[in-house]
Amino acid sequence: MNKNCLVVIGGGAAGFFCAVNAARLNPLLRVIIVEKSSKLLSKVKVSGGGRCNVTHACYSIADMIKKYPRGGSFLKKAFHHFFTTDTIAWFKERGVDLKTEPDGRMFPVTDSSQTIIDCLMKEVSRYHVEILMNKEVKGFSRLNDKWHLLFANETIMAADYVCIASGGYPKPVQFEWLQQTGHTIEKPVPSLFTFNMPGNAITGLMGVTVENVIVKIAGTKLAEQGPLLITHWGMSGPAILKLSAWGARQLADNNYTFTAIVNWAPAFNEQTLKDKFQQVRFDIAAQKISNRNPFSLPQRLWQYLLQQSGVNEDMRWADLPAKEQNRLIKNVCAQEFSVKGKTTFKEEFVTAGGILLNEIDYNTMESRIAPNLFFCGEVMDTDGVTGGFNFQNAWTTGFIAAKAIATRTTQ
Secondary structure (H helix, E strand, O other), X not given: OOOEEEEEEXXXXXXXXXXXXXXXXXXXXXXXEEEOOOOOOHHHHHHHHHOOOOEEOOOOHHHHHHHOOEOHHHHHHHOOOOOHHHHHHHHHHOOOOEEEOOOOEEEEOOOOHHHHHHHHHHHHHHOOOXXXXXXXXXXXXXXXXXXXXXXXXXXXXXXXXXXXXXOOOOOHHHHXXXXXXXXXXXXXXXXOEEEEOOOOHHHHHOOOEEEEEEEEEXXXXXXXXXXXXXXXXXXXXXXXXXXXXXXXXHHHHOOOEEEEEEEOOOOOOHHXXXXXXXXXXXXXXXXXXXXXXXXXXXXXXXXXXXXHOOOOOOOEHHHXXXXXXXXXXXXXXXXXXXXXXXXXXXXXXXXXEEEOHHHEOOOOOEEOOOOOEEEOHHHEOOEOOOOOHHHHHHHHHHHHHHHHHHHHXXX
């Protein structure tokens, strides 16, 4: 019996999810994953510090789509087919329970990404999905109702269905093999990157985490709130990564040279903080400023702010001059940092850009241009902020493509 053949290009989360679900839903389908590298599920392995941030505990589609700087309206429709609740149930049915952390991120209870990898590999084995590694597709064309894939070693493979799950590419030239099908590419730019601040004294505080700040980009409407991590090159952490995602194109247009404004105490603005200072000076007038930090900031950061404001660490609150006080208030509420460049975590690289979404049917993930060609995951012009949202995109689009292919496959 000749089975219809599905070739999934890309051995990441979206590709695996499409492959194993298509094979499970229709035994008449021969499913092959082709991966150009020698690694499978590499982002799954490193995500969340090696724990794999599978999804986010968000059960409202309206709220969920607010986490996608690009592709929200497309995913709003797609999520009606397969949502976070379905992801949780899918893994639970296969013996993988997920837990929710206070910030909403969801991880396997084992705190190990290997649990997710093992689960997917078990499905591969159970449904006889074939995997070909070190196989790079250089191009493909349609002939006699089949797709013919050309590999780097000049070999050709025929397939009834092709699903592109190759992930995002950092350079437009890397999309050329997909443009051969007639599809249009939104120019890729990096998303989820950290801010470089070369020569800035703040880098001396590397390793310090501030649990809640507001970061704005001067001259724009871009602003995000959340934890911030100071690194040896500048700033990282959820607040910075979310800001980089929403500002991906704008910051790229500025060649990653801009001014970031940080409010280290987001409960205050400059006026309310001035009132707070008057109260503090009255309540603890005789105490050294350096010893009493009224904002629950890390001590190293507080001492840094005092130094940047010209405040003598031995000075008492009662003796703080108006000039230094105003400078300290400004630094606590609106400290400015010159950003020159970015750093991207290559293992967790996310791009803004890819296949235009109006060229894809959200009900099936099938191309509106080429029949029996499907897309899933980050190769499309969709991307989310950090927190499990990019993986949910992978699970959702991978499942929809799998179901569509399995449904139309016949002997």
